[in-house]
Amino acid sequence: MKFKILFSFILSIALLGSVSAQSIELNGKNITIHQDDVVIEVRGLVCSFCAIGLQGGLSSLQHIDKNKYKNGVFVDVEHQYAVIAEIEGEDIDIEQAVAMITGSGYEVTTVFTNRTSDKIEEWKIKGKKDER
Amino acid sequence: MKDKFIGFIFLSGLTFGHQPVMDMAPRWSGGYGFQVRYESFGSDQQINNENSYSQRTYWLEGVYTWDRAKRITFKLPYHSIEKHDADVTTIDKSIGDLILALPLKKYRNFKRRTQNFGFTPQLRLPTSSAKTDDHGFLGGGISLSYSSESFSFYQFYDVFGWLYDEKDPLLGLDINLGIHPYHNNATNSGLFLLWDLTGRWMKGTTTILSGPVIMPYYQNIMARLEVKFPVVENDEESDLSQGITINTGIGFVF
Numbered sequence: 001m002k003f004k005i006l007f008s009f010i011l012s013i014a015l016l017g018s019v020s021a022q023s024i025e026l027n028g029k030n031i032t033i034h035q036d037d038v039v040i041e042v043r044g045l046v047c048s049f050c051a052i053g054l055q056g057g058l059s060s061l062q063h064i065d066k067n068k069y070k071n072g073v074f075v076d077v078e079h080q081y082a083v084i085a086e087i088e089g090e091d092i093d094i095e096q097a098v099a100m101i102t103g104s105g106y107e108v109t110t111v112f113t114n115r116t117s118d119k120i121e122e123w124k125i126k127g128k129k130d131e132r
Numbered sequence: 133m134k135d136k137f138i139g140f141i142f143l144s145g146l147t148f149g150h151q152p153v154m155d156m157a158p159r160w161s162g163g164y165g166f167q168v169r170y171e172s173f174g175s176d177q178q179i180n181n182e183n184s185y186s187q188r189t190y191w192l193e194g195v196y197t198w199d200r201a202k203r204i205t206f207k208l209p210y211h212s213i214e215k216h217d218a219d220v221t222t223i224d225k226s227i228g229d230l231i232l233a234l235p236l237k238k239y240r241n242f243k244r245r246t247q248n249f250g251f252t253p254q255l256r257l258p259t260s261s262a263k264t265d266d267h268g269f270l271g272g273g274i275s276l277s278y279s280s281e282s283f284s285f286y287q288f289y290d291v292f293g294w295l296y297d298e299k300d301p302l303l304g305l306d307i308n309l310g311i312h313p314y315h316n317n318a319t320n321s322g323l324f325l326l327w328d329l330t331g332r333w334m335k336g337t338t339t340i341l342s343g344p345v346i347m348p349y350y351q352n353i354m355a356r357l358e359v360k361f362p363v364v365e366n367d368e369e370s371d372l373s374q375g376i377t378i379n380t381g382i383g384f385v386f
Contacts, residue, residue: 027243027244043241043242043243044239044241044242044245044246045246046244046245046246046281046282046283047157047246047281048315048320048321048322048349049157049158049159049349049352049354049385050157050159051317051320052157052320052351052352052385053157053158053159053160053163053385054160055320057160074317074318075317075320076317077283077315077317078283078315078317080243080244080283103160103161104159104160104161104200105159105160105200105239105241106241106246107241
């Protein structure tokens with residue numbers, strides 16, 4: 001990659017109740033995270049045409065369940081997040097997804113996963129943002 | 133005749149100077165887009181005589197983003213100008229000057245907003261050696277812009293200047309302020325409502341137009357309908373009152 005993106009993942013586990021654990025509050029919206037969904041908070045994602053670019057890029061990642069959402073990706077520009085549907089039993093490369101988003105000019109602040117269906121994992125993304 | 137020529141040249145300058153081809157998108161590396169626009173202005177009766185003048189311009193515009201901070205754009209107009217002078221009607225249909233630009237952008241993201249500063253060198257290349265009201269001029273321009281977009285609001289400011297080989301310099305200002313009242317995430321469709329202010333200054337001439345803009349979009353397709361009304365028209369040498377300018381277009385990004 002031409003530019004350096006230095007980020008590290010700090011995994012903090014949110015072990016909440018089995019029902020409430022499936023939802024998070026993000027930018028003023030209550031979001032239910034289904035099993036095998038990856039929710040990514042994207043700072044700067046506010047324009048509709050940006051959503052198209054991000055949707056196309058994320059859809060090209062491996063292990064995406066393209067039968068869900070639009071080619072496996074849902075983008076909410078009002079609340080600045082994207083949802084990626086994983087194929088059951090197969091995980092997407094989160095680092096690759098983050099790099100793809102950051103490389104498109106946005107910042108990823110948090111990633112949420114629900115791979116076991118009973119807990120939400122929250123990944124805080126820290127690193128140098130690319131603001132060219 | 134010379135006076136009329138000067139006036140028409142300035143008015144035609146209104147059509148070509150507007151930046152950018154697309155602002156926020158395509159922001160991703162390898163993204164590209166194109167749009168076609170139709171712009172018309174004229175008058176059935178000029179200010180100081182009974183003559184009529186009508187100009188329709190069709191634009192083909194494109195953008196390629198090889199890095200979100202660096203883009204290249206082009207604009208190519210096709211003019212259809214109809215003049216009725218006494219009993220003589222002349223129709224001039226021709227390809228206008230090619231405009232190439234290299235928008236350089238600096239982005240910054242905030243929690244619920246994104247912004248960019250732009251610096252854009254531009255080049256106007258004549259497509260024919262003959263000089264007419266609208267084409268045949270070699271020129272160079274610089275644009276400085278700023279835009280900020282949240283989910284609900286959009287603002288864009290652009291100041292630019294042009295120098296030509298055989299024409300007076302042009303200074304321009306474009307301001308777009310708007311709201312984003314509707315968006316559907318599932319279909320990526322919605323609507324922008326903007327207000328546009330366009331100012332152009334040339335030697336001895338000031339023109340400021342303003343009016344509403346409606347921009348519906350669906351997926352990767354965006355349309356634009358713009359109606360501009362004259363706010364200031366200060367041109368002693370022109371025989372043509374600008375009147376209403378109508379601008380429609382449709383764009384695609386990939």
